[in-house]
Amino acid sequence: MEPANELELDVGSITPEETIEAIRCLRNGRAFGIDEIPAELLNAGGSTMVKKLTELYKRCWNGGEVPEDWRKGVMVMLPEKGNLADCESWRGITLLSVPGKTFCVILLRRLRDAIDIQLREE
Template identity: 40%
Template sequence: MEKDYRTALGKFWQTVRRLRRGKQLSANTVYSRGGELLASTGDIVGRWKEYFEDLLNPTDTPSVEEPEAEDSEVDSFITQAEVTEVVQQLLGGKAPGVDEIRPEYLKSLDVVGLSWLTHLCNIAWRSGTVPLDWATGVVVPLYKKGDRRMCSNYRGITLLSLPGKVYSRVLERRVRPLVKP
């Protein structure tokens, strides 16, 4: 597992160097909402925070009526078979979340490891809460095109915890048949 980690880390930095070649930013600046050029790290981070909060937290969201829940397999314990199936379908080579757990690590789990992951999912399911790392995402802005100093010329991707993704996907598979297309 340690060898896989070192290999993945090496590939990560190799990719970063390859992507940065020829695409160096002329300046580490962004425009404020009012069009003022921001240069200090604190102001730039604040602008990115403001931009993604506005983008991801709209004020005019429609209300959705929740259907009445039926007693079914949705409420039952999460099985190891469900977790195993989701883990096997994870794509390798993806970036980890804040917990630094990579898809390859989960795919290499044996029966005991999958049992522990299933147990963690069941604790989260029964308690209605998830570990902090599962709920924490790192938003990374990816440049699209246009002026690099304008936040709107980037799209954000969120790097999430892989065990949290497994848990979410298990729940999504249970709920999907209940939702009308």
């Protein structure tokens, strides 16, 4: 199998439907990132939230830049079983921006669709 030279990626404008689907992936009750925007806010925001997020995502998509908070994470250490004085008894997680995650979901779906098409053609 030869490597693909080009990927037919959807570079069209981000749609409200894509934003809705990305928001549906969010789970309530989870920690949020540095911007302190919880998933509950996006889930409860209705059509106004979808409209505003879609506008923001379009600006990011067309401009090639995302807000700084989306590029930062908060590292948190969580205890696991065992002696908490032992470093091996802890694991780290990174808390990321919820709106940034939904934007990434949209990008991931577009990439996945393009890759699926490429693989079917081969």
